[in-house]
Amino acid sequence: MKTLVASIGAAGVAGSNSILSSCSSVESVDGDKITLLTSSGELVEVDRSQLKPVEMPSLSENQKRGRKGLPGRSWVMVIDLSKCRNARECMKACQNHHQLHPEQHHINVLQMQDTEHTSPYYMPKPCQHCDNPPCTKVCPVNATFKREDGIVLIDNERCIGCRFCVAACPYSARVFNWFEPRDAEKYIGVTYNIEANVPQKKGTISKCLFSADRLRDGKLPSCVSACPNGVYWFGDRNEDAVTNGTTKETVSLSNLLSEGAAYTLMKELGTEPRVYYLPAKDRAFPIIAEN
């Protein structure tokens, strides 16, 4: 089944990179302009002739491949806390990509202070995509599950809204659709994309998905691409390579982790996160405590 997603695909399809790539592949012909919303929340004007229909698999096919994941991959994220200046571009890009209200965070930049005598720092906190995920264990209907490539995903066509996963998650990574999702009327009739969890549905759960839909297209997750400060590294553990979303530099994952003294959040809980943190040391900017 082919569905033309021109205007509606706005949030997901039109990252700044994707517009560039589509420009180069399609010859420009004069015609009507169309306004698109990029994942960073900007409106851009694009010639209609430059848009091409995106092949969308049917819902059941989408769910099937979404459950399986990308073969041979093992996604990881490294967050360099020494670089985070609380720009919050990651949060904005994420909320635009995943149709989230302002108070719904797939990724949330927290202001942390470990003890009274240590410095505060900013800590972006996405879902940790645990290898021993407490949330998928408790789901009564297998609506949240672990894929082969390491991503913990949600099927909001199946979720019954019991919120046991929220109770189980020690990282407070999950958000619920307590009301109609943001811009619900714009998404009417759109086929559900399990890898972006869009359209969101009232009464179901959502959380960070490592932008699994973008990974399938060979792009970095929205938050990683949006960061202006080089905080995020993202890549494949099998390849032992991670790419910085800002500088586009690619380095060895194992070197980055060992040289940067990386750690994972609350490792004593045994959840085995796939998100690594590099400590907030040698920062080139001051942090002013907000409270």
Add this chain to the structure above:
Amino acid sequence: MNKIESPEESRKLLDRIVVDLTRSIVKKDELTRFWFFILIMFLGVGLWGWFIQIDNGLGVTGMRDYVSWGLYIANFVFFVAVSLVGLLISSVLQLLKFSWGKTISRAAEQIAIATVALAGIIIVMDMGRPDRLLNVFIHGRFASPIVWDLTVVSTYLAISVLLFYLPLIPDLAIMRDRKGSEFPKWKLNLYKFLALGWKGNAQQYATVYHAVRVLMILIIPIGLSIHTVTSWLFAATLRPGWDSTIFGPYFVVGAFVAGSAALIILMYVYRIRYDLKDYFEDLHFDRMGKLLVLVCLVYLYFNINEFLVPAYKMKSAEGVHLKDLFSGGYAFLFWFVQIAGIALPILLIQLKYFRKPLPLTIISVFVLFSSWFKRYLIVIPTMEHPFLPVQNVPEHFHHYAPTSTEIMIMLFSFFASILIISVLAKLFPVITIWEYAEEKGIDRKYFTEKP
């Protein structure tokens, strides 16, 4: 048990017993109508609240992403807890051959059925997508404690209904044969149908006896499971305040406290309303009082374990939670629950005066209220203290406060369970007639005689 030899005396006594114990069914007055009117009105209000909630989303409640379980789950735990009185009274006491337990076991089963049924309903009302309930059967994952809970709660309901129904069959036959003319036609037909052509021969009594005995034994593991598994909904998570290994027995004993208090209140209501002073005797209240002290003492022991041991260590996340309970925002509620729900009943009910019907009932009301707030304290404060700070969300995400819609739906569940008990009391005797009559020495052959 002394057998009454004279047929005249037997018939006279049996007549009196039947008249007394069917009074709840026959009695019709303004108060009854008013009572049902109130119940049904609140039911309507609650259903309207549920309609609002389905229409607008669960956001009409006070729950948000951090405190994502609220009144409904607290209520669910409370209902499961109270329902365990069925196990305690109509199985454990009977198997231990405490004869005073026979009189009150039907009232205990009424409570068990009404509360476990509502536990099932309130959990559906807590769901974000109740329309997808069937997914639990279609896509059920056996690794999830919710699926375990669903399995044991429905089994417990089924066994409780059978434990209510099987000993009722001879009573239905008694009403069919002895009091047929006093009931409206539909009621008589109902009794005829449900009595399954009971004749009252020895073989039939033996069958009922064996069946009930099997159920009494079966209900023990099932009953223990329902509350143990319910406690695992919390204990299976990593959160401070829930991450405890004693949650199973701690919940089960707490359930006996709540259930005993509920039963004492119901016994008192029947005693006064249906003039059953000679049936729900002072002796029954005295014994129930002693039982309440016993379960409260065991509960005290578990509470000391549950709070003192972590409080001694004060691990960081646990410490935040405990401070909030002991001296923070929840301190008043916490100490009220510990004192009114555990300490006072232990101290007072040991005195003979407080085991009299009215004083015991008043204490039980406090115990039952405390039991409800205890569940509130188990569910909500833990969720307000996640491991990571709550930031970048509106102020009302930090603390939970139930909304009016939520309270409407909660009242629905209370009134619906009281309605079930009221309907059962209007349809069937609140004490097993034949067991009681037999206890008084009346031979079984008189039961099915036409007067």
